[in-house]
Amino acid sequence: MIVVKSLEELSDNPFTSPFALVPTMGNLHEGHINLLEIAREKNFLPVVSIFVNPLQFGPNEDLDKYPRTLDNDLEILEKNNCHGVFIPQENEILKNIEPLEAPFADKLCAKSRPGHFNGVITIVNKLFEVTNPQACVFGMKDFQQQLIIQHLIKTKQYEIQFLSAPVVRDTNGLALSSRNNYLTNKQRTEASKVFTFLSEIQEEIKLSFKKQKKTLPIDLDTIKDNYVQIIENKGFKIDYLEILDSKTLEICQNNSTKILIAIAVFYKQVRLIDNLVVDLSSFS
Ligand code: AMP
Numbered sequence: 200m201i202v203v204k205s206l207e208e209l210s211d212n213p214f215t216s217p218f219a220l221v222p223t224m225g226n227l228h229e230g231h232i233n234l235l236e237i238a239r240e241k242n243f244l245p246v247v248s249i250f251v252n253p254l255q256f257g258p259n260e261d262l263d264k265y266p267r268t269l270d271n272d273l274e275i276l277e278k279n280n281c282h283g284v285f286i287p288q289e290n291e292i293l294k295n296i297e298p299l300e301a302p303f304a305d306k307l308c309a310k311s312r313p314g315h316f317n318g319v320i321t322i323v324n325k326l327f328e329v330t331n332p333q334a335c336v337f338g339m340k341d342f343q344q345q346l347i348i349q350h351l352i353k354t355k356q357y358e359i360q361f362l363s364a365p366v367v368r369d370t371n372g373l374a375l376s377s378r379n380n381y382l383t384n385k386q387r388t389e390a391s392k393v394f395t396f397l398s399e400i401q402e403e404i405k406l407s408f409k410k411q412k413k414t415l416p417i418d419l420d421t422i423k424d425n426y427v428q429i430i431e432n433k434g435f436k437i438d439y440l441e442i443l444d445s446k447t448l449e450i451c452q453n454n455s456t457k458i459l460i461a462i463a464v465f466y467k468q469v470r471l472i473d474n475l476v477v478d479l480s481s482f483s
Contacts, residue, residue: 200276201283206291209329214283219243219362220332222323224251226266227275230367230375234336235279237364243334244282248326250292254318266380285330296325301347306448307461308343308472311438319344320351327357334360338367340374342461342474346448366473368394374473381469389434390466396430397475400460404442404477419451419458430464438463438470445476456480 201213219238223231227247235245249272256262269286276284301316303309309316327335335352337345345363352359367375372394373387382390400422407417419442427440444451445459461474 200281202273203283203285205288206329209285214246215244217243217333218246218282219334219336220326220330221245221247221336222326223247223249224265224377225249225272226268226377226380227272228375228377230338230340232275232279233367234338234364235281237362238334238336241334241362246283246285246330246332247276247281248285248287250287250322252318252322253289254321255315257312257314266377292322292325296321299324302350303343303346303448306343307439307441308463311463316344316347320347323348324351324355327359332359334362336362336364338364340366342459343448376471378469378471382467386467390471392433393462393464393471393473396426397460397462397473400426401475401477404458408479436465438465
């Protein structure tokens with residue numbers, strides 16, 4: 200496994216093409232490892248970057264306590280036959296960085312975490328510039344982030360193939376996340392209800408769609424409002440629960456086919472996000 204820690208080493212093009220960049224903040228789990236598999240399935244060598252990006256954390260967020268487990272991460276990557284790792288030095292990567300503004304600034308996570316996605320695309324753009332990958336892999340768990348990176352690739356006209364990886368979950372349904380480490384086992388079991396809620400909302404949408412002879416609009420607002428109550432009554436503090444067109448992040452139109460159910464909740468002060476996409480075209 201090729202481990203690169205400086206821009207100087209990168210300038211010698213140490214990674215073998217074609218490779219896919221897999222940006223991460225470390226503290227790797229199965230969700231991250233699956234991104235490597237997705238790269239390989241498409242015949243790209245996986246190159247993982249590990250960087251806890253200070254630009255994407257707000258002033259009252261968990262930058263300082265975010266889990267940093269570099270030695271273990273490297274072991275995991277080695278075991279999983281990762282081709283390369285890039286561990287940028289903070290001062291090098293931030294030097295002369297071009298600040299970028301992310302689209303969808305008034306939607307979902309961008310609303311409650313102002314500046315978060317600007318920080319994400321600013322760094323991802325720099326990572327693209329310095330590593331020059333032929334592809335990149337991002338997880339569906341961060342649905343809005345995927346749309347923003349796709350937009351970045353398009354506007355900058357990068358020749359980088361965008362690969363999307365499905366959400367990897369614990370057996371109880373909880374989406375894997377480094378932030379789950381803040382919870383005890385018992386709390387994680389409780390937190391897995393978030394996925395149960397999403398699944399129930401999915402079923403309600405499908406049912407209403409069928410009842411209405413497979414046409415939109417269905418009363419998504421009522422479904423949503425009911426679930427806001429149910430979820431809050433179970434001890435979760437809702438940051439947002441939204442049912443939107445998955446392509447535009449706007450309210451669903453009559454011709455919407457893929458409907459995004461996206462949620463962010465605080466559970467024991469830990470912010471958890473998850474989503475499901477309901478494909479109405481698959482049963483119309
Ligand atoms: P992070 O280290 O949390 O910034 O995540 C790095 C990448 O891993 C992002 O593309 C995430 O969407 C992806 N990722 C994190 N957790 C999961 C998961 N449970 N399933 C799929 N992808 C994930």
